Each structure stands twice: as C-alpha cells, then as structure tokens.
Amino acid sequence: HHPLNYADSNPGKIKFTPGGVGRNIAHNLALLGKNAWLLSAVGGDFYGQSLLAQTNQSGVYVDKCLIVPGENTSSYLSLLDNTGEMLVAINDMSISDCISAEFLAQHQEFIRGAKVIVADCNLSEEALVWVLENSGETPVFIDPVSAWKCVKIRDHLSKIHTLKPNRLEAETLSGIALSGREDVAKVAAWFHQHGLNRLV
Incomplete structure (x- = not known):
C-alpha cells in the first residue's frame, strides 16, 4: 500500500460487489427466507448481466427488471488511499430515470398484490x-x-x-x-x- 500518485498509474486492489439500496434490501429479505422481487433497471452490459445473475442467485426474483440496451448499469466507484480513507467517488446512476411512472404502471397489478x-x-x-x-x-x-x-x-x-x-x-x-x-x-x-x- 503506497501513497497515491496523481496523474500516474498506481498499483492497488480493485474490488467489485453488487449493490444498490433497493437491491441490497431485496437481497437481505431473500436471505431471511422471504419472497422478494426487484423492480429496477440495468444496462445491457456485463455489469447488468452480472448484477441480475448474482441477485437471482441470492434468491431474489429479477424477471421484472428492465434491461436497457446501450445504457450503463448504475455504478458507484470510490477511490481509497493507503489508509482506507476515501479520496473521491463517482456515481453513474442515470439509468434510474428509466424506472419511470410509465414503467411502474405496467406492473401495477403485481405491485398492488x-x-x-x-x-x-x-x-x-x-x-x-x-x-x-x-x-x-x-x-x-x-x-x-x-x-x-x-x-x-x-x-x-x-x-x-x-x-x-x-x-x-x-x-x-x-x-x-x-x-x-x-x-x-x-x-x-x-x-x-x-x-x-x-x-x-
């Protein structure tokens, strides 16, 4: 673990974990043995496929999620220094706008149930x-x-x-x-x- 050198390539460790507030809640409900469905939107990218697969593997139903080709799956990237303190973070969550009232209305009967x-x-x-x-x-x-x-x-x-x-x-x-x-x-x-x- 060395201090960060700006404007240069730095050796470090990169970790990917599935996340998202709603997804995490659904995941934990499934772990508690409850039936949980996730209504969300992911991009047609590797991260979207991976997120749906891992979420489904945890017991959450993901069949009602919207897959949006050409869009990025929501991501949050944080850069930590050698002491574990966050230096900067970037979030790309614009795909959340695809979870519109119109999209939700398509699932109204399911939601009410x-x-x-x-x-x-x-x-x-x-x-x-x-x-x-x-x-x-x-x-x-x-x-x-x-x-x-x-x-x-x-x-x-x-x-x-x-x-x-x-x-x-x-x-x-x-x-x-x-x-x-x-x-x-x-x-x-x-x-x-x-x-x-x-x-x-």
Missing part, C-alpha cells in the same frame, strides 16, 4: 409519487438514501407507512436540528403530525 413495497429515493419524484398513489392497501416503506434526495417525499409523508431516515435526513425533512436526545421526540412528533405511520 405485494405484502409490502420497499422503495428508495434514488427513484425520481414522479416514480415515487406513482408508487405512493397506486399502492392500494399495500404498506410502503421508504429508505430516504440521502439528505439531498429525501426532499422528494417531504410532501407525501402521509402516504408512507414506514420511513428509515438517518439523522441528517430527519433534520432535512423536519427542519428540526437534532442536538440532543430531547430533540428526538420533537422530530418524531413532527413526522407523525405530517401523517407518517412509523419512524425507524
């Missing part, structure tokens, strides 16, 4: 709103993903059954600073006043 719907804020606001307005009686669980992306759901909390924000996401959505334990109750009360059923 689920026991639980899990979505994350990597989806467009249009797609998230479609899920929340067309889920029927099925409870919707949301992972906000980031403070930047969670604002998409601020006006739709009453349609969400369970929300799992971290501290920054909870502060961003509620506008209340979490400075101490006493603030937790204030933030929780704010979410419930805005119609959220459960805050985790």
Whole structure:
C-alpha cells in the first residue's frame, strides 16, 4: 500500500460487489427466507448481466427488471488511499430515470398484490409519487438514501407507512436540528403530525 500518485498509474486492489439500496434490501429479505422481487433497471452490459445473475442467485426474483440496451448499469466507484480513507467517488446512476411512472404502471397489478413495497429515493419524484398513489392497501416503506434526495417525499409523508431516515435526513425533512436526545421526540412528533405511520 503506497501513497497515491496523481496523474500516474498506481498499483492497488480493485474490488467489485453488487449493490444498490433497493437491491441490497431485496437481497437481505431473500436471505431471511422471504419472497422478494426487484423492480429496477440495468444496462445491457456485463455489469447488468452480472448484477441480475448474482441477485437471482441470492434468491431474489429479477424477471421484472428492465434491461436497457446501450445504457450503463448504475455504478458507484470510490477511490481509497493507503489508509482506507476515501479520496473521491463517482456515481453513474442515470439509468434510474428509466424506472419511470410509465414503467411502474405496467406492473401495477403485481405491485398492488405485494405484502409490502420497499422503495428508495434514488427513484425520481414522479416514480415515487406513482408508487405512493397506486399502492392500494399495500404498506410502503421508504429508505430516504440521502439528505439531498429525501426532499422528494417531504410532501407525501402521509402516504408512507414506514420511513428509515438517518439523522441528517430527519433534520432535512423536519427542519428540526437534532442536538440532543430531547430533540428526538420533537422530530418524531413532527413526522407523525405530517401523517407518517412509523419512524425507524
């Protein structure tokens, strides 16, 4: 492990792992013995094929995923220094836009038949709103993903059954600073006043 030399080729270790917030949740549900389907989009590239194969191998049904020829499968690349600290990261997630309300509408009956719907804020606001307005009686669980992306759901909390924000996401959505334990109750009360059923 040597220090990084910029503008030069550096020896190092490169590791590929399947990921994605929704995919990881589906993967873990399958490991817990639950039936889990993934509705997502991948490119017609090697990474897309590999991701679908590995996800299916873990027990997740991937037959409803959209394969988009000519597009890149979502990827996240982080560069770490010799101490393990991140120097820079790049994400290429534009294919997420293909998970549109129109695409989801093609699976409306299937989605409404689920026991639980899990979505994350990597989806467009249009797609998230479609899920929340067309889920029927099925409870919707949301992972906000980031403070930047969670604002998409601020006006739709009453349609969400369970929300799992971290501290920054909870502060961003509620506008209340979490400075101490006493603030937790204030933030929780704010979410419930805005119609959220459960805050985790």
